Amino acid sequence: MRFQKLKRFSCFVFYSIFKTKMVKKLASKNNKIELGLLENSSFKALLNSKYQFSKKIVIVDENTQELCWPFLLTTFEELKEAEVIVLPTGEENKVMEVCFQVWGAFTNYQVQRNDLIINLGGGVVTDMGGFIASVFKRGVDFINIPTTLLAMVDASVGGKTGINLDVHKNQLGVFSNPELTICDASFLATLPEKEMISGKAEIIKHALINSRSFFDELTQYLEGVPNDEILAKAIQIKADIVDQDFREQGERKKLNFGHTIGHSIEGLLLHNKIEVTHGECVAWGMLVEAYISHEVATLPKNELQEIEQLIRGQYETLAINDTIFDSLIQLMKHDKKNNSDKINFTLLQKIGLAKINYQLEEDVILRALNHVFGQ
Amino acid sequence: MRFQKLKRFSCFVFYSIFKTKMVKKLASKNNKIELGLLENSSFKALLNSKYQFSKKIVIVDENTQELCWPFLLTTFEELKEAEVIVLPTGEENKVMEVCFQVWGAFTNYQVQRNDLIINLGGGVVTDMGGFIASVFKRGVDFINIPTTLLAMVDASVGGKTGINLDVHKNQLGVFSNPELTICDASFLATLPEKEMISGKAEIIKHALINSRSFFDELTQYLEGVPNDEILAKAIQIKADIVDQDFREQGERKKLNFGHTIGHSIEGLLLHNKIEVTHGECVAWGMLVEAYISHEVATLPKNELQEIEQLIRGQYETLAINDTIFDSLIQLMKHDKKNNSDKINFTLLQKIGLAKINYQLEEDVILRALNHVFGQ
Numbered sequence: 001m002r003f004q005k006l007k008r009f010s011c012f013v014f015y016s017i018f019k020t021k022m023v024k025k026l027a028s029k030n031n032k033i034e035l036g037l038l039e040n041s042s043f044k045a046l047l048n049s050k051y052q053f054s055k056k057i058v059i060v061d062e063n064t065q066e067l068c069w070p071f072l073l074t075t076f077e078e079l080k081e082a083e084v085i086v087l088p089t090g091e092e093n094k095v096m097e098v099c100f101q102v103w104g105a106f107t108n109y110q111v112q113r114n115d116l117i118i119n120l121g122g123g124v125v126t127d128m129g130g131f132i133a134s135v136f137k138r139g140v141d142f143i144n145i146p147t148t149l150l151a152m153v154d155a156s157v158g159g160k161t162g163i164n165l166d167v168h169k170n171q172l173g174v175f176s177n178p179e180l181t182i183c184d185a186s187f188l189a190t191l192p193e194k195e196m197i198s199g200k201a202e203i204i205k206h207a208l209i210n211s212r213s214f215f216d217e218l219t220q221y222l223e224g225v226p227n228d229e230i231l232a233k234a235i236q237i238k239a240d241i242v243d244q245d246f247r248e249q250g251e252r253k254k255l256n257f258g259h260t261i262g263h264s265i266e267g268l269l270l271h272n273k274i275e276v277t278h279g280e281c282v283a284w285g286m287l288v289e290a291y292i293s294h295e296v297a298t299l300p301k302n303e304l305q306e307i308e309q310l311i312r313g314q315y316e317t318l319a320i321n322d323t324i325f326d327s328l329i330q331l332m333k334h335d336k337k338n339n340s341d342k343i344n345f346t347l348l349q350k351i352g353l354a355k356i357n358y359q360l361e362e363d364v365i366l367r368a369l370n371h372v373f374g375q
Numbered sequence: 376m377r378f379q380k381l382k383r384f385s386c387f388v389f390y391s392i393f394k395t396k397m398v399k400k401l402a403s404k405n406n407k408i409e410l411g412l413l414e415n416s417s418f419k420a421l422l423n424s425k426y427q428f429s430k431k432i433v434i435v436d437e438n439t440q441e442l443c444w445p446f447l448l449t450t451f452e453e454l455k456e457a458e459v460i461v462l463p464t465g466e467e468n469k470v471m472e473v474c475f476q477v478w479g480a481f482t483n484y485q486v487q488r489n490d491l492i493i494n495l496g497g498g499v500v501t502d503m504g505g506f507i508a509s510v511f512k513r514g515v516d517f518i519n520i521p522t523t524l525l526a527m528v529d530a531s532v533g534g535k536t537g538i539n540l541d542v543h544k545n546q547l548g549v550f551s552n553p554e555l556t557i558c559d560a561s562f563l564a565t566l567p568e569k570e571m572i573s574g575k576a577e578i579i580k581h582a583l584i585n586s587r588s589f590f591d592e593l594t595q596y597l598e599g600v601p602n603d604e605i606l607a608k609a610i611q612i613k614a615d616i617v618d619q620d621f622r623e624q625g626e627r628k629k630l631n632f633g634h635t636i637g638h639s640i641e642g643l644l645l646h647n648k649i650e651v652t653h654g655e656c657v658a659w660g661m662l663v664e665a666y667i668s669h670e671v672a673t674l675p676k677n678e679l680q681e682i683e684q685l686i687r688g689q690y691e692t693l694a695i696n697d698t699i700f701d702s703l704i705q706l707m708k709h710d711k712k713n714n715s716d717k718i719n720f721t722l723l724q725k726i727g728l729a730k731i732n733y734q735l736e737e738d739v740i741l742r743a744l745n746h747v748f749g750q
Contacts, residue, residue, distance in 0.1 A: 107541070107546065136546070
């Protein structure tokens with residue numbers, strides 16, 4: 001507990017530098033998102049009103065059980081009777097077998113529809129916990145408390161829940177919104193550096209598809225923990241896009257930039273037991289897709305170079321070479337984003353402006369992969 | 376194929392007796408339901424418009440593969456390239472392991488979000504097929520073609536999809552509407568007598584909770600295949616209730632009449648490998664709950680007797696005695712419909728008028744079980 005308090009103390013210091021003790025409510029019609037200290041958010045009020053008589057089940061992973069849960073337990077007396085379910089850490093555990101065990105536990109705890117699931121963790125916990133809650137008895141309410149940068153800016157906003165099926169990322173899932181998402185940046189003090197860098201990839205993506213000025217701002221602040229202003233901008237861009245198109249019929253596909261390539265890289269490397277973060281894969285996916293954007297869309301050469309400089313400067317090169325290009329392409333064909341045998345891409349017309357639904361042939365993709373990963 | 380044609384021919388004769396070659400579109404804001412011959416419904420037009428370029432995957436069980444699928448294959452050339460997935464027949468196969476195999480097949484067929492799943496079968500096929508489609512890539516469109524009476528009047532209307540978890544019925548699932556449901560009564564000619572009797576239980580339930588006059592009408596027509604008018608009335612009652620309350624916050628709980636007891640009976644008997652239909656369990660569940668309605672709500676004695684006469688006249692007594700009453704109560708406590716340790720019931724105030732949210736103690740339930748099943 002001492003350790004945990006120390007963590008929070010250090011967070012608090014970091015936090016107050018940015019003068020964000022107030023909780024900021026982000027504007028979104030589909031998602032209720034708050035940014036700021038958990039204890040100042042509407043979390044406590046919710047526990048004491050709508051969920052006063054509900055069982056509370058907290059889903060954590062091994063990391064957040066140790067680093068984050070003790071803070072909640074000591075801060076919110078409403079949680080002292082809560083049941084805690086600990087998921088094994090890591091993307092390779094985002095699978096049905098684990099869900100099954102959790103549903104078994106729900107059954108033992110006699111979880112009912114009007115109870116409450118609290119997902120405390122990174123993207124694996126919020127994605128899988130959201131899925132587990134949404135499917136149990138056709139839907140139990142859940143609250144997301146993302147503890148990683150990636151989950152704050154991406155996974156816990158937008159109502160996508162899901163798990164993997166073999167090498168296929170998020171192949172099973174539903175669209176389902178949490179009752180509330182609280183992004184408390186003080187949890188980021190518990191985050192390993194590689195996870196921080198992973199999360200930044202999605203922030204970069206939000207800038208690339210939506211805002212040239214945000215991209216310029218980012219290039220100034222890429223070191224260390226992003227401040228609350230950057231977090232708020234990154235989350236707001238996603239929330240706005242999701243509001244326009246919850247079920248990903250059009251506009252929301254912009255958020256897939258970097259992910260057609262990125263997901264296939266991630267699926268294949270994880271399948272080959274090579275440890276890699278989602279953000280790293282997305283970062284390199286964005287670079288490949290920036291190459292394609294230059295060839296197929298209108299991304300100017302100098303902007304491609306800006307992107308290349310940023311990615312190569314921030315992200316270590318991945319263990320990819322031309323022997324696995326074909327496997328990558330096969331995986332892309334299974335991607336949710338495709339409508340036919342051609343592969344669907346979101347590309348950049350310029351930095352800050354994305355366009356959806358480019359249907360590309362394999363040769364274009366192979367050329368770009370060669371540009372980025374070729375010897 | 377000869378056999379199949381014969382079946383359809385006999386259906387057609389039956390069908391024309393009731394002068395229902397026209398397709399009736401039922402009024403519902405949440406569900407698009409058509410009642411009449413499949414070939415005259417908007418099924419063909421949908422296949423040729425929205426789903427013209429989609430892969431078609433037909434989910435059947437071993438019975439409908441033999442008895443119903445050949446008719447579709449020969450009638451709709453749009454389906455000649457369709458992939459057919461055959462589920463093992465029976466409620467005991469409505470489980471995640473089977474879903475898993477189907478998702479594996481979807482992955483092999485490279486099913487995409489804009490493809491189409493066609494569920495052709497009884498409640499197990501429409502419940503499980505709907506769940507499988509709704510969860511794959513966060514939702515692939517599906518069309519329900521129920522082939523049993525139970526599925527026509529109940530399972531395929533209202534957006535509930537789901538599978539069982541151990542002895543817990545529909546413990547996993549989502550609310551998700553099909554693109555279209557077509558109830559073609561000519562498929563009922565392929566139905567074994569016990570399945571017909573099973574389906575009638577839900578029709579009786581719709582009358583009991585909603586319409587005294589429909590109940591009186593039913594008592595005249597309980598033998599043989601229900602005509603289209605009865606089908607239409609039964610389906611419309613459900614569709615109206617679902618329209619008012621899709622996510623079962625209130626009004627929709629009326630449809631649970633008979634099911635708190637019925638589900639627990641069904642779960643326990645199936646667990647003990649005793650073959651029983653859903654409708655039989657619901658019928659006896661309704662009788663037990665009618666006893667409770669007489670004791671706790673205002674159901675008059677003479678109306679209880681009317682219900683008892685109808686159920687005991689139509690349904691063979693189940694293999695239940697007082698040694699399993701405690702197990703039944705334990706199962707009820709796991710029911711989705713509960714909000715606390717008490718057990719939630721929908722009861723009858725009179726025939727044609729149900730009231731929701733009676734929270735009952737075990738002793739009331741035990742007394743009613745004893746009345747119905749006691750020696």
